[in-house]
Amino acid sequence: SPERTCAGCRGVAPQADLLRFSVGEAPPYLAADPARRLGGRGVSVHPRRACLAAAVRHGAFSRAARRRITASADALAAQAVEQYRRRVEGLLVAAHRSRAATVGTDAVREAMHAPRLGQGALLVVSEDAAGRRDELVASADRLGTACVVFGTKASLGRVFGRGEVAIVLVTDRGIAASIVETSSRMAALSEKE
CATH class of the missing domain: 3.30.1230.10 (YlxR-like)
Structure with missing residues (x-):
């Protein structure tokens, strides 16, 4: 390249x-x-x-x-973060349409214990998630599933056409890898010097 x-x-x-x-x-x-x-x-x-x-x-x-x-660096960073945010939302929609996204705490908990989960899955958790979030994050860590914090419950809800969504499990490896990379770029640009 x-x-x-x-x-x-x-x-x-x-x-x-x-x-x-x-x-x-x-x-x-x-x-x-x-x-x-x-x-x-x-x-x-x-x-x-x-x-x-x-x-x-x-x-x-x-x-x-x-x-x-x-x-200003702040304005340019905000512009780039917004582009990356839209990219992650688009990837989540693609995962949902291809039936590679499990939405909601109970559904994610059940899917995480499925034998076919394997490596490469991704747990997406909203910034304001509460309840059993820590339990699911710990479970994902034990299973070798990556975890990314992204958006709010309301913003994730809009992506999936629901009121609020706190937790999403993405099982498509390619989509999951793209979300991880894009989220890490967002985080690096959001950090203050």
Whole structure:
């Protein structure tokens, strides 16, 4: 895979490991492009707050745009986190449509004890989940199932067309791996320096 240089730390990494910001001709000039689908010039950075702040501090975005751009690292990070959040929601919808998602505490508890669960499954827990959350997270850990904290009960509920959803089990390995990667990028961009 092609390699790119991070505009923040100046480290070289595979293109897929970096977050791209597309440079446009009209304001706001910069758009987070995690899927690398937007055309035109772009700036690549590691999906970490420190690299994004360094790229802003060193004027990498202004150089790429060939004009002065006043963008804050916080605003750019928020834009990228929003793109990643939508990506995770899309992956959860895909898992649900392909019948690879089990929704709800009781259904997840039952599915976790199924012999066909295996490695590669993912437990998605809302930030505000309570009740038997700790029990299910501990059970997932014992079974070697990854666990990700994502969204609120209300936001997960909207994804699945329900009122509130606290816990989801994703059994498709590919979808689970994509959710884990995207969630870790969200967390790295959300951390304050």
